[in-house]
Amino acid sequence: MRDIGYSIDTALADIIDNSLASGASEIDLLADTSSDDPKIAILDNGQGMTFEELVAAMRPGSRNPLEERTGRDLGRFGLGLKTASFSQCRRLTVITVRKGVRSAAIWDLDFVAERNKWLVQIPDPLERHPWAEQLGNQGTLVIWESLDRLAPKGERGDLVRALDLAREHLELVFHRFLTGERGWPRVRMRLNNRDLQPFDPFNQGNPATIIGPMEEFRSGVHTVTIQCFTLPHHKKLSVDEWERNGGRAGYLKNQGFYVYRARRLIIHGTWFGLVRQTELTKLARVKIDIPTGLDAEWKIDVKKASAQPPFKVRERLRRIIDTIGATSKRVYTARGRKLISDARLPVWNRHQDKNEISYRLNPEHPLLVHFLAGLSDEQKVEFDRLALLIEASIPMESLYADMGAEPENIKSTDIPEDTLREIAHFTAENLISSGTSLDEVRLMMQVTEPFRSNWAVTEGILDERYGGSKDE
Ligand SMILES: Nc1ncnc2c1ncn2[C@@H]1O[C@H](COP(=O)(O)OP(=O)(O)OP(=O)(O)O)[C@@H](O)[C@H]1O
Numbered sequence: 001m002r003d004i005g006y007s008i009d010t011a012l013a014d015i016i017d018n019s020l021a022s023g024a025s026e027i028d029l030l031a032d033t034s035s036d037d038p039k040i041a042i043l044d045n046g047q048g049m050t051f052e053e054l055v056a057a058m059r060p061g062s063r064n065p066l067e068e069r070t071g072r073d074l075g076r077f078g079l080g081l082k083t084a085s086f087s088q089c090r091r092l093t094v095i096t097v098r099k100g101v102r103s104a105a106i107w108d109l110d111f112v113a114e115r116n117k118w119l120v121q122i123p124d125p126l127e128r129h130p131w132a133e134q135l136g137n138q139g140t141l142v143i144w145e146s147l148d149r150l151a152p153k154g155e156r157g158d159l160v161r162a163l164d165l166a167r168e169h170l171e172l173v174f175h176r177f178l179t180g181e182r183g184w185p186r187v188r189m190r191l192n193n194r195d196l197q198p199f200d201p202f203n204q205g206n207p208a209t210i211i212g213p214m215e216e217f218r219s220g221v222h223t224v225t226i227q228c229f230t231l232p233h234h235k236k237l238s239v240d241e242w243e244r245n246g247g248r249a250g251y252l253k254n255q256g257f258y259v260y261r262a263r264r265l266i267i268h269g270t271w272f273g274l275v276r277q278t279e280l281t282k283l284a285r286v287k288i289d290i291p292t293g294l295d296a297e298w299k300i301d302v303k304k305a306s307a308q309p310p311f312k313v314r315e316r317l318r319r320i321i322d323t324i325g326a327t328s329k330r331v332y333t334a335r336g337r338k339l340i341s342d343a344r345l346p347v348w349n350r351h352q353d354k355n356e357i358s359y360r361l362n363p364e365h366p367l368l369v370h371f372l373a374g375l376s377d378e379q380k381v382e383f384d385r386l387a388l389l390i391e392a393s394i395p396m397e398s399l400y401a402d403m404g405a406e407p408e409n410i411k412s413t414d415i416p417e418d419t420l421r422e423i424a425h426f427t428a429e430n431l432i433s434s435g436t437s438l439d440e441v442r443l444m445m446q447v448t449e450p451f452r453s454n455w456a457v458t459e460g461i462l463d464e465r466y467g468g469s470k471d472e
């Protein structure tokens, strides 16, 4: 039972599920990380349990997974309280108050081993327990002691860091409860008195997020809803916001479906093997809402950390990926296309021939035309050779990898100001002498590298020589 595969994140989430199912509006994670015998507790103000309910709750498999439950009950197997707790600790105490009546029960694995019997201990409910004084007139306190996995005796486990990471996990998994939604009042959660902040993986607060329409489909008597989101491109966000939205694992890994069961996130960052996670779709995230009635069909596991879409839904999901893939790709290629088609003075031309794309120097670029005009025939041949070499050895793979990993850090080489000045003069002169108006020259240069990235300096240079533009 201890090794079903919970992490501290999923274990805490499973205990919080119980609190939410009991109607709690406040949930406190309490951790004593500094004492010799560290402890963790989850305190809620839900409706609590009677003594009989508590004893039943302590039994593994306390309820039948096939039993119908209300749409708000996040439980299914009658296991979570025990399996999640034992995955992290050897001693589980539950103190609960229903209508002012207090009951307590303890599972102590050492006691069980010693007696070689599954004996639950029933202490005097008024006995002192850590944090028990915080229980009000109703609610439940779950205490984990003997944290042999998180903080093994004699070893320096990093409980503080583990809890920090768990906080992030919970801010994502329960973000819809933390924010509140229509018909679902906000739930307040705290870790040692610090409020958890909802983390919305779809960044719906940002106007640059592309929000798709809500799609519904029926599965028996149940309704599943799907909604696609394309996150904003990094150019539209501050570095901080970009980093935050990427999540700890980054955009590439966090793209994909986000499956919510009764508004609680079960699984995310996967396309269920329908397509691969690629660079071009890394801004795509698809929200799927399923009710608890579809648990069996979607193969919800005891830890509530995995799900699999039923066969008949997969085809539908595949079609959705195709459309959202196209939007996400557009966010990327639109920038590429724009740079190239708007720029009437490109240094590089993009050639597309059926499925092959290549980049070549633009032989019509004024600087190039001028340079070639000054060469002897022999030098021209030599230059062509050099140009071919450069075109053939653009470091595509490494650019692609960098673009994927840290696009915001990629920068073109800086051009020293006097060089910029020279090519700006030269380009402008050249265009003017071929009959282009000064205003048009400005417009053309503004969308062309290297002037575009150095526009303030370039503009200064043009003003210096030709005076300010007309509309100034
Ligand atoms: N914080 C709580 N407040 C009130 N009742 C609780 C609380 N925690 C557990 N219970 C009761 O104990 C029962 C057993 O909880 P447990 O987590 O083991 O199973 P479950 O929630 O029914 O199913 P699952 O295994 O899917 O979590 C619950 O069904 C609920 O009735």
Ligand SMILES: [Mg+2]
Pocket (backbone or CB within 6 Å): 014, 017, 018, 074, 075, 076, 079, 080, 081
């Ligand atoms: Mg449960």
